[in-house]
Amino acid sequence: MSITKQAVIQAQLPAKLAPQDAAEAFAPSNIALCKYWGKRDAELNLPINNSLSVSLGHLGTRTRLESAPDGTDRVYLNGVEQAQDQPFAAKLLAFVELFRAGRALPVHVHTENNIPTAAGLASSASGFAALTLALDRWLQLGLAPEVLSAFARMGSGSACRSLFEGFVEWRDGIHDDGMDSHGVPIPARWPGLQIGLVKVATGEKAVGSRAGMQRTIETAHLYQSWPLQAAADLEKLHQAIASRDFALLGQTAEQNALSMHATMIASWPPLLYWQPESVAAMQRVWQLREAGLAVYFTMDAGPNLKLLFEVQDRPAVEAAFPGLEVVAPFGD
Secondary structure (H helix, E strand, O other), X not given: OOOOXXXXXXXXXXXXXXXXXXXXXXXXXXXXXXXXXXXXXXXXXXXXXXXXXXXXXXXEEEEEEEEOOOOOOEEEEOOEEOOOOOHHHHHHHHHHHHXXXXXXXXXXXXXXXXXXXXXXXXXXXXXXXXXXXXXXXXXXXXXXXXXXXXXXXXXXXXXXXXXXXXXXXXXXXXXXOOOOOOXXXXXXXOOOEEEEEEOOOOOOOOOOHHHHXXXXXXXXXXXXXXXHHHHHHHHHHHHHXXXXXXXXXXHHHHHHHHHHHHHHHXXXXXXXXXXXXXXXXXXXXXXXXXXXOOOEEEOOOOOOEEEEEEHHHHHHHXXXXXXXXXXXXXOO
């Protein structure tokens, strides 16, 4: 019998919880340069491979928890109350319940996203990271960052990386309870690094990442090569970050993303998150690079591209992609 999320979390908590009236927290979204795709334990969201990301600075989620004077749980997304039988509210309250474990601690959850929800821009990562941090403050737990990162992972795998700024590696861990599978910040900065968001579609995905991963593992023979690809790419990315080698960073991130999507396309039924505009944007990137502009892309499980380039090339990239939203994770 597998270990449950609630058992793991309750083992780390005090017997008695003492919530404050209110607490809030912000967590950034993150973009994986070496992707997480596939789980060795679905209950605990334990990954098959290590991954590496960069956080998106001011883009993310702010969550506020308030002890409910009316004794009723409520969930609000960007100011609008959500029905509790709908997926968004149900997932958040189920996560809160992992901490309450049946205790009578009603709460109002106010979540504000400044990025599109469920569109491949990792809103679930920042959402569960912010919720985990807010729970730690609301319940006055004072837990270590690596513990909170492991908890956030149980809500959404990549949320464990959104507990931190900058470059973050998510290590797969070996323990059955998963408490050694969490984000580890990389002590390196890259002030000139820029990320441009090409928003092809901002609607909710037809197939979520959780279902997509399972389909890929079960039906794509090509997936067998994925862990080896990810391990090699992770090593290259560490090297690129340490030596500030932008070409190596960009090439590795782009190939890693395309390799992940190749496993999805090879699944059955085929899983293709790309839209025609996604392919057109990829081809535009390749044309620009052929012309001498150092720009690369990565993609998560969605149709949107994230461009990687350096600050001196920002005017040229913005000219090629009108309306591009640019993030400087480490400042300009």
